[in-house]
Amino acid sequence: MDEILNKPIKEMANMEFECSCGKHHKIEMKHIYVGQGVSSKIVDIVKEVLPKQILLVSDNNTYDALGRAVEGKLKEAGYIINSIVLSRQGDLVPDERAIGRVLVEIDDNTELLVAVGSGSINDIARIISAKTKIPYVIMGTAPSMDGYASTVSPLIIDETKVTYPGVAPYAIIADSNIMKDAPFEMICAGFGDILGKYTALSDWMLSHKMNDEYFCHTTETLVREAMNKCFENIEGAVNRDAKAIGDIAEALILSGVAMTLSGNSRPASGAEHHLSHYWEIDKISRKLEHPLHGNSVGVGTVISALIYKELKIEEKYGIKVPSPEEIIKLLDSIGAASSPKTLGIEKELFHRSVIHALEIRPRYTILQYAKNENKLEECADKLTNLFYGEE
Ligand SMILES: [Zn+2]
Ligand SMILES: [Zn+2]
Incomplete structure (x- = not known):
């Protein structure tokens, strides 16, 4: 079947x-x-x-x-x-x-x-x-x-x-x-975009649990298998080995195929993408340079995973998300930015984005869950302190 x-x-x-x-x-x-x-x-x-x-x-x-x-x-x-x-x-x-x-x-x-x-x-x-x-x-x-x-x-x-x-x-x-000869930051960006599927899939599952939204396990498995293949050979990607670069390309293309299967971008885009879009739109409106899409998605994935952990989603609903530490380790291992600060996101923009990124489009994610639980402001404060310190 x-x-x-x-x-x-x-x-x-x-x-x-x-x-x-x-x-x-x-x-x-x-x-x-x-x-x-x-x-x-x-x-x-x-x-x-x-x-x-x-x-x-x-x-x-x-x-x-x-x-x-x-x-x-x-x-x-x-x-x-x-x-x-x-x-x-x-x-x-x-x-x-x-x-x-x-x-x-x-x-x-x-x-x-x-x-x-x-x-x-x-x-x-x-x-x-x-x-x-x-x-x-x-x-x-x-x-x-x-x-x-x-x-x-x-x-x-x-x-x-x-x-x-x-x-x-x-x-x-x-x-x-x-x-394999592409600028390395573009390879890092692709890797970050793939990493984002972790939280995108979790958001999809969360909405399936909370709102009975349509969910396709086949699509999920397709994305996960392609994703895991990339994480098995990060060293190869760092060394621009053609096989490892091909695996990244394949996972990225499959994630597009997954969107075709589900009929929307659900399997590929969740809160991590909303955060990334929020930062990008803000930078564009101020005529400032913004990071490559996949680089900010990688950081968005860290943020989303932190909120999953903070709100104990795994304990409550059995939805497994890799720990923020694991995601940071994966980003570090390829040399991609893993914090909003190193990505160039200002403190005020970061705080605002956690609260308002859910307005980017009507889609249920961990951000909407946090808002419904009246925990979103608290998450924004905690995360801002974590990355930017108290002052
Ligand atoms: Zn993306
Ligand atoms: Zn299906």
Whole structure:
């Protein structure tokens, strides 16, 4: 029944099955390739779509890392390639400007988008694909976030973060030989985003217990198994071993697949993400740099785990969350930030975020539980003292 659990990621593409949760699950993506040397698969995928013309989207870093090679390979295979390299001053942001820049390059003959990059490039390609109905293939260059297989596009519009509905990519290609050379902070960020699944899954379970919210054990198991694989070889990730980096990429993509299965971001995003979004939105509104998504999710996971411990959720409801110490140890072992202070979150912002992050979106998490129990302010005070001291 839950055959998906025995399948390699490649075979999950295009899969449909009846699940023990009672739902009929369907994965829309046609292909998922993760591993060493899989970027060569792009030629076969393009052959299948038979486009008249391809728009290749990258930025100046990802063009050098992979885009140029892909462009060459597809030209060699006889396709007409229109290549746009988004230049970045500082970080590339998926905003009106970048989206508009790509849109003007699309003409009637464009029948496929090939996006080469990670978070921002993927978000840009996804919203354009959703609006134009032109399919897109994402060729990941960094295992930095779990958005590859997601179906929503978080964009920066009017200098605020807004999430728009998008589409699943036609195919995902994650070549670990390319990803292992990504900036190390991006690898750390991906690791942090994976770590966040611990508390995301616990929040989902908590809501299942408290509110009878729909829950899928198969989806949970899928995410947990992928996650554990990454934690078994952190040293490999630190040494940029292609296998370990491939495991991180796979867990991130699977977490996107899990969202497709549950029909929302429940298995991938809970209080740790709300905290991270709260910090990010606040920094954007003040025109300040903010940490990479996965780095703040990692710290959000520590905070969430501390609240789980403080409110004795395991004792009361049998929902197991790793101890904050264990999560800090995992973050430390890869070299990622493990406290809001080292992440660059100011004391006042931190205190405010614990109380108000639940307003980011209506979703029951440990923060909502704490609020309902009249414990949220107390948690905010305690945690602020823990990380920033009394003064
Ligand atoms: Zn299910
Ligand atoms: Zn995330």
